[in-house]
Amino acid sequence: MLYSAECWPTKRRLVQQLTVAEMRMLWWFCGHTRRDRVRNEVIREKVGVASIEEKFTQHRLRWFGHIQRRPPEAPVHSGVLKRVGKVKMGRGRPKLTWDESVKRDLKDWNISEEVALDRGALGD
Structure with missing residues (x-):
């Protein structure tokens, strides 16, 4: 699920969606369902994942x-660390x-x- 995640600007919504998906996998892995009413922290501790x-x-x-x-002079610096100046900003919150x-x-x-x-x- 985290393939190339180091390049993502993560918003809270994305983190929440991935957390839900991960917990469903961990519940399945442990043989639990939501009806068992086992807390997420207990399952994480049992499996040993962060x-x-x-x-x-x-x-x-x-x-x-x-x-x-x-x-x-590496290409990664030109695309990631440099900003374009004097660009007109659009309306709303910046991305x-x-x-x-x-x-x-x-x-x-x-x-x-x-x-x-x-x-x-x-x-x-």
């Missing part, structure tokens, strides 16, 4: 570290970008950008 939201964050920060370690998702993850997990350069710190 929440999908944590996995999203780990994948995204690992990819961020990979990009940061690349040389500045969530990958950069904003990474900044939110770094803030939520209290990680500095320098830690991203250390491969061992993020499990790369």
